[in-house]
Amino acid sequence: MSSDYESDWVQYISAEGQLTTDGRKAWEQLSDQLKIQFYRWMTFVRLFDRKMIVLQRQGRMGTYAPLEGQEAAQVGSALALTDQDWVFPTYREHGVALTIGFPLTHVLLYWAGRVEGCKPVSNLRYLPPAVPIATQIPHAVGAAWAAKLKKEQTVAVAYFGDGATSEGDFHEGCNFAGVFQLPVILFCQNNGYAISVPFSRQSAAKTVAERALAYRFPGIRVDGNDVLAVYMVTSQAVKRAREGQGPTLIEAVTYRKGPHTTADDPSRYRPREEVKHWSRQFDPLTRYQLLLKNFQLLTDSEEEAWELECKRRIEQAIKEMESLTSPPPTHLFAHVFSDLPPALHKQRLQVKQKEGKEHD
Amino acid sequence: MTKWTMVQAIRDALHLALQSDPNVLILGEDVGRNGGVFRVTDGLWQAFGDERVIDTPLSEAGIIGASLGLSLNGFKPIVEIQFMSFIYPGFEQIVSHIARFRTRTQGVFSAPLVIRVPYGGGIHAPELHSDSTESLFVHIPGLKVVTPATPTDAKGLLLSAIRDPDPVLFLEPLKLYRSIKEEVTDGWYEIPIGKAKVVRRGEDVTLLAWGAMVPVAMETAKYWENKGVTCEVIDLRSLYPLDEAAILASAKRTGRVVIVHEAPRTAGLGAEVAALIQEEAFLYLEAPILRVTGYDVPVPMYALEASFRPDVKRVSRAIQRVISY
Known part of the structure; x- marks a missing residue:
């Protein structure tokens, strides 16, 4: 990590859990209910994430992309959106998914290798995760473009990481967003690494945010481990977009505490000291818990009770997911086309005969 | 009109x-x-x-x-x-x-x-x-x-x-x-996707083509008609999905098939069509299915374009081969 990650960022809660001057103003604007929501979702997401790693180790889940360390960036930004806004995530956005209301069982299904986990739910516009890097950025731009043409108030958000900013689709998406002044938010979680490659190898620019200058829309750098700052910055971007003032690029500076996925070993590419430094100094949840306790909005027993509740909900969802029977092999053909072409129909019949099943 | x-x-x-x-x-x-x-x-x-x-x-x-x-x-x-x-x-x-x-x-x-x-x-x-x-x-x-x-x-x-x-x-x-x-025709009309078109009826050889190769196939068919060989020319129109029924019906009737495409030969669509015919109509075939295609080279600059693209001569040679097999 470069040592100047703190330069020119928006920070409302210091690493010690104290409000900054601007932070105090923001804090006063928010309801206690929302302040508790920040804590509750970050805790839920963290416990979910830790449980997923256990499940993967037990062989009950496939390869999984952990997000610990990025809870504030995900929860803070997601709580600034409504269920009518379009969200185009990557494979690490389970925190966004859960916070915005995407069912936990779907997230579990996805990592268990089940396509049903991709299926959007009817009351949300949360799309399946993009797996190729940066490809979802033009999609968000297009959805925002449609909203603008239809004069809808919805915004579209593309989530991506620092590695994505090296891809052509990042540029092409930003460029369209700028040219057509679209209601889109380009939300980058700069977690320092694209698998093993540090941000310094992605760009000679010191920040992601400064790249917005060339597209002529605002680029805002925010302490991505500060849930309050992330929420406020995203809310402002949403407001700008809804008011027809065009796109915003947000760079949430954060840190992926664990591996890229359960299939890699980060000690090969990151110094232990760096991980300790970020985990100790900048942990988004610890920092926020300190703040809430300072304001008497959270007690130890409430904390304990909520953690138990989270674990109960997670366990229940796992049970539910594991009890859902997998669709039959003919499901391979279920949604390839609106109507199956004859040759594909023939292939489906072969599968059906092989399985000796008459239903699907 | x-x-x-x-x-x-x-x-x-x-x-x-x-x-x-x-x-x-x-x-x-x-x-x-x-x-x-x-x-x-x-x-x-x-x-x-x-x-x-x-x-x-x-x-x-x-x-x-x-x-x-x-x-x-x-x-x-x-x-x-x-x-x-x-x-x-x-x-x-x-x-x-x-x-x-x-x-x-x-x-x-x-x-x-x-x-x-x-x-x-x-x-x-x-x-x-x-x-x-x-x-x-x-x-x-x-x-x-x-x-x-x-x-x-x-x-x-x-x-x-x-x-x-x-x-x-x-x-x-x-x-x-x-x-x-x-x-x-004026106004809205639709031609269904997935349906090939028989552009010329014939009894002896089936020529399968699409796009700019259809006129080449037609011209070759005319040339052979004068020599007493009639070619059925089918314009696939739909490359996916393929009109397998139309392809197979013609192949079964003539027993001789030449596929013409502009794209390079290896793993071109002609390979798929040939595979389909031999799987479904093997016993009807009187000759190997032949392909007349672009070569497996980068599409040339235009000075050599005519040597790259299939033409009447090349398609004719293939017809000669399937009828004299």
Whole structure:
């Protein structure tokens, strides 16, 4: 990590859990209910994430992309959106998914290798995760473009990481967003690494945010481990977009505490000291818990009770997911086309005969 | 009825689509004020305005990716890519997203856009303007690929593609853009995707072709007719899905098949068609199925273009071989 990650960022809660001057103003604007929501979702997401790693180790889940360390960036930004806004995530956005209301069982299904986990739910516009890097950025731009043409108030958000900013689709998406002044938010979680490659190898620019200058829309750098700052910055971007003032690029500076996925070993590419430094100094949840306790909005027993509740909900969802029977092999053909072409129909019949099943 | 070139017929289809559905958009490079590099969209920007006929940045992945987003949120984008040789930056959007959006969302969304792409050679275009890489796209599950060989088919197939609930790659043979004029029916009509067309009846040899190779096959058939050999010429029109029934019926009747395509030979669509015929009609065959194709070399600059593209002579040699086998 470069040592100047703190330069020119928006920070409302210091690493010690104290409000900054601007932070105090923001804090006063928010309801206690929302302040508790920040804590509750970050805790839920963290416990979910830790449980997923256990499940993967037990062989009950496939390869999984952990997000610990990025809870504030995900929860803070997601709580600034409504269920009518379009969200185009990557494979690490389970925190966004859960916070915005995407069912936990779907997230579990996805990592268990089940396509049903991709299926959007009817009351949300949360799309399946993009797996190729940066490809979802033009999609968000297009959805925002449609909203603008239809004069809808919805915004579209593309989530991506620092590695994505090296891809052509990042540029092409930003460029369209700028040219057509679209209601889109380009939300980058700069977690320092694209698998093993540090941000310094992605760009000679010191920040992601400064790249917005060339597209002529605002680029805002925010302490991505500060849930309050992330929420406020995203809310402002949403407001700008809804008011027809065009796109915003947000760079949430954060840190992926664990591996890229359960299939890699980060000690090969990151110094232990760096991980300790970020985990100790900048942990988004610890920092926020300190703040809430300072304001008497959270007690130890409430904390304990909520953690138990989270674990109960997670366990229940796992049970539910594991009890859902997998669709039959003919499901391979279920949604390839609106109507199956004859040759594909023939292939489906072969599968059906092989399985000796008459239903699907 | 009006006598039109393929360019005019496609423009008429686009005009009808823009007129009949306010959600239809045309996007691409130079498609607006300039009317497209081949003037296919000429006049549409003037008629429908900047929000329906949209000049985009020079950005194929951006155009195709943003069109997916537009289609999710209610629009029907018709994308123009200037040349097939320039579609590749958008290939990832097609293969990883557009073609599998219906599957990945389990039918909740699809990406029913139409991507129009001029393709093939024969017009002395500059380097890297004459690719014929249809098999790259035919290989992608979830995508339909069609190509017309006449103005009438161009209009009817394009209107079908626009109405289709799934994404369609619409390949327009450059060589045929202005070389044929024919009466084209006024108003909206559709030619179904997935149906081949028998353009000439014959008893002795089946010639399978598409796009700019259809006239080559026809000319060869005429040449052989004088020598007492009748060729059945089938224009596949739909490259995915293939009209297997039409292909097999003809192959079974004649027992001799020659497949003609402009694309390089190895893993070209001809290989797939040949495999299909030998699987389903082996005992009907009187001779090996032959392919007359572009060579497995980069599409040449135009000085050598005529040596690369199949012509009457090369198709004739193949016919000679299958009838004397």
